[in-house]
Amino acid sequence: MNNLAGLLQRHLGQAPKPLYREFVDGAWRLFTAQDIAGMAARWQQAFHNQGFEKGDRVALCLKNGTTWVAIDMAALGMGLVVVPLYVNDNAANIAWCVAGSEARLLVLENARMLDALRRTDRHLPPIVCIEADSQVTTLENWLPKAGEEFTVEEVEPDALATIVYTSGTTGPPKGVKLTHSNILSNVHAVLKAVELNATDRVLSVLPLSHMFERTCGYYLTLHAGVQVIYTRGIQQLVEDLATQQPTMLIAVPRVLERFKARIEGKLAGSFFKRQLFALTVKFGWLVYQQQANALERVVYGLLRKLVAEPILTKLGGKLRMVVVGGAGLDQRVGRTFIGLGLRITQGYGLTETSPVIAGNREGDRDLDSVGAPMENLQVRVNQAGELLVRGPSVMLGYWRDPEATRAILDDEGWLNTGDQVEIRDGNIYIKGRTKDILVLSNGEKVPSQEVETAILSDGIFEQVMLVGEGRAYLTLLAVTQETDRNKLIRRANEKLKNFPRYIRVRRVIALNEPWSIENSLLTPTLKVKRKQVYEKFRTEIEKVYGETG
Numbered sequence: 001m002n003n004l005a006g007l008l009q010r011h012l013g014q015a016p017k018p019l020y021r022e023f024v025d026g027a028w029r030l031f032t033a034q035d036i037a038g039m040a041a042r043w044q045q046a047f048h049n050q051g052f053e054k055g056d057r058v059a060l061c062l063k064n065g066t067t068w069v070a071i072d073m074a075a076l077g078m079g080l081v082v083v084p085l086y087v088n089d090n091a092a093n094i095a096w097c098v099a100g101s102e103a104r105l106l107v108l109e110n111a112r113m114l115d116a117l118r119r120t121d122r123h124l125p126p127i128v129c130i131e132a133d134s135q136v137t138t139l140e141n142w143l144p145k146a147g148e149e150f151t152v153e154e155v156e157p158d159a160l161a162t163i164v165y166t167s168g169t170t171g172p173p174k175g176v177k178l179t180h181s182n183i184l185s186n187v188h189a190v191l192k193a194v195e196l197n198a199t200d201r202v203l204s205v206l207p208l209s210h211m212f213e214r215t216c217g218y219y220l221t222l223h224a225g226v227q228v229i230y231t232r233g234i235q236q237l238v239e240d241l242a243t244q245q246p247t248m249l250i251a252v253p254r255v256l257e258r259f260k261a262r263i264e265g266k267l268a269g270s271f272f273k274r275q276l277f278a279l280t281v282k283f284g285w286l287v288y289q290q291q292a293n294a295l296e297r298v299v300y301g302l303l304r305k306l307v308a309e310p311i312l313t314k315l316g317g318k319l320r321m322v323v324v325g326g327a328g329l330d331q332r333v334g335r336t337f338i339g340l341g342l343r344i345t346q347g348y349g350l351t352e353t354s355p356v357i358a359g360n361r362e363g364d365r366d367l368d369s370v371g372a373p374m375e376n377l378q379v380r381v382n383q384a385g386e387l388l389v390r391g392p393s394v395m396l397g398y399w400r401d402p403e404a405t406r407a408i409l410d411d412e413g414w415l416n417t418g419d420q421v422e423i424r425d426g427n428i429y430i431k432g433r434t435k436d437i438l439v440l441s442n443g444e445k446v447p448s449q450e451v452e453t454a455i456l457s458d459g460i461f462e463q464v465m466l467v468g469e470g471r472a473y474l475t476l477l478a479v480t481q482e483t484d485r486n487k488l489i490r491r492a493n494e495k496l497k498n499f500p501r502y503i504r505v506r507r508v509i510a511l512n513e514p515w516s517i518e519n520s521l522l523t524p525t526l527k528v529k530r531k532q533v534y535e536k537f538r539t540e541i542e543k544v545y546g547e548t549g
Contacts, residue, residue: 002162004180005040005077005152009012012037013152015392019222020066021201021229031066036073037150041064043074043149052104054079054153057163059125061085061094061102064230065207067481069218071107072208076180077152082162083175084209088517091116091446093524097165097173099123101399101405106437109133118262157181162400163405164211164351175399176351178211182373185392186354187219189374193359194323194345196248201318201367201461203246204230205237210525212325212347217250237263238314245316254526256333256344261459263311263336267326280307281339288338289365295428308340321345328430330453334367344372348428350417352394353377357417358428361388362549379423380414387421388414388432409510420447436530438469444502446474451503460488463515465533465542466505473506475544477537507544509537 001010015420018030052058052439058075062068062084075082083101085094087262091113091501099122106124108114110131126141129135161180165173202221205495206213221228226248231240237255249255267273270441283300286292292300312319322337325347334344348370349355356501357379360371373379390413409415420431432447439445448466455464463479482488488508496503515521521533534541 001152001154002154002157002180002184003155004183004219005073007219007319008040009034009077009150009152011222012224013081014018018227019225020069022065023232025387032184035468036066036070038147039070040077041147041150042073042076042077042145043141043145043147044151046142047078049144050105051159051169052080054155055081055160057083057099057101057103059085059101059106059453060209060259061087061089062107062109062130062208064086064204064213066230066308068208070272074150076161077150079153079155079159080334080434081160084162084164084214086207086209088207089524090158090520092120092520093165093173095120095124097175100126100165101163101175105339105393108136115343147258155180158396160396163515164209166351174236174401174404176211177399178354182354182393182395182526183215183219185422186215186374187377190216190356190359191221191224192375193361195372196221196226198225198519200224200226201244201246202226202228202240202248202250203244204228205234205249206326207524210326211351212252213250214350215355216323216325216347224462234452240294241316241319242314243316245318247325249319251322251324252326252525253329253333254327256322256324256337257547258329258334259315260333261526266303276303276307281302281336284308284339284341285335296482304341311340312342323347323359326451328453330369330457331367332457338367348430350415352395353391353417354395356393357387357389364419364427366427369424369429371428372426373428379428380418381421381423384434385420385422385431387417387419388430389417390414413528438466438474440450440468440474440502441470441472442502444500446503451496454499455492455505458491458495460491463528465528465530467534471545474504475541477509477511477533477541481512483510485510509540509544511537 016032016034019032019033021028053241060071072082083103085097087109095117103125106127108127108129111129123277127136128139130139132138158179160177161183162178162206163175165175202217204217213284214219229244229246231237267277280303283296286296287300319342321343323345329346338344345360347356347359349357356374358371358373364371377389379526380388382388394415397409418434422429432449436449438448451466452464455461460482461478465477466474468474475491485508489505492505516526521529
């Protein structure tokens with residue numbers, strides 16, 4: 001079967017097995033493949049009733065859950081194309097993606113953003129709202145009470161499965177065209193790199209509109225028959241971990257950073273507890289690196305029971321692995337959780353590659369590396385130091401944007417990731433994004449992302465962005481409650497001691513208002529929109545350089 005919906009269909013001939021767990025109407029409920037297929041059949045009947053044909057687009061702006069899965073399976077099974085959207089995105093971006101994809105239907109979680117969408121002046125298709133609302137067609141009115149049997153149609157090898165709009169940090173979102181075979185090839189490759197057990201339970205945290213979650217936390221788990229638990233939300237994440245006791249978590253580094261900050265907050269009042277925690281992490285890391293002596297191993301065994309296990313119990317006590325991707329992992333964060341005895345597996349990829357390019361395998365112990373490429377991919381580094389990738393999971397191109405496609409994908413099928421890398425002993429080491437490299441007026445190059453990550457390890461800084469392209473020195477835009485600029489400069493540079501001496505902050509522009517999705521300075525995946533931030537504070541930036549030359 002070359003249709004992604006076949007991943008669900010293959011379970012239907014087997015004994016019912018709980019594949020999903022979701023909080024519905026005040027209680028946790030289990031769903032089998034048969035339950036999902038029944039829901040999907042109703043959606044397929046509705047699509048048929050409305051005259052949908054292969055290739056038609058269906059836009060989903062929904063929170064994670066079995067409804068998302070059922071609609072996706074229904075659409076894919078009929079050869080429709082799914083356009084996933086972020087529920088926390090601003091109306092302008094959502095309207096841009098809906099209009100650009102020429103979706104025949106938009107399915108919304110609720111009508112909260114309807115007025116904002118209508119004010120964008122973009123053409124909107126018919127809208128169906130999951131939650132009842134008088135402003136729009138409701139699910140109850142649109143969806144038939146029952147459908148025929150869930151069906152999965154054969155599709156061509158290059159048939160489009162989805163258009164996934166990128167976050168758009170440097171401009172309007174671009175629609176990545178991924179086929180059924182693109183995604184299936186990535187699923188099969190990842191299954192050979194990461195071991196899954198039939199008893200595993202994966203907690204779903206990232207939005208399904210994010211290709212990392214969609215491939216690894218949905219299609220991959222469905223293929224393997226692994227149960228997925230949908231967290232109620234980021235605010236309830238720790239509680240859901242404790243009560244649902246997953247064995248695996250797929251997350252971006254920010255989730256681990258929050259866990260680390262929460263743990264450190266609990267230890268803040270006790271010097272003794274902080275020291276025990278630090279020793280546990282230190283010895284645990286040495287054991288992981290296979291560098292601990294006999295005494296250190298014994299001490300760690302005691303500390304693990306005394307310190308690490310009570311902490312990990314707060315996270316459910318059953319976690320055997322956290323798969324991290326979507327951004328670079330701070331070594332301090334990784335060492336902390338590995339030191340506590342939790343396995344951290346890093347993955348690396350792009351939406352344009354369905355998405356996984358590389359990942360750590362069991363036994364990898366170098367946190368600087370994102371591991372070896374998937375076995376069905378070719379990789380090489382061009383003269384500019386950028387990683388090029390070729391293989392079956394590489395996208396067809398960008399939706400109706402041949403110029404952008406040509407800029408990233410050549411005639412031989414090599415996709416330029418834009419990431420500066422080194423490849424050593426078969427493993428990939430990410431050095432930074434080409435577009436995030438600042439070049440000072442003296443020709444010195446600054447890896448802005450690495451520098452910003454280092455500065456953010458000081459809690460005085462909430463959000464930061466470096467500027468200085470073509471200038472004589474670096475200036476830091478910083479969202480912070482601290483107003484003493486000299487103090488901010490000193491604290492920033494204390495974190496840059498391990499960088500070359502020319503990488504130092506000379507000026508800080510302190511800002512009070514956080515950058516957010518609502519004020520259009522962050523993407524839905526919480527990446528800084530560098531161009532928009534620069535334009536918003538251009539006057540302040542120009543003033544700094546105007547005064548100092």
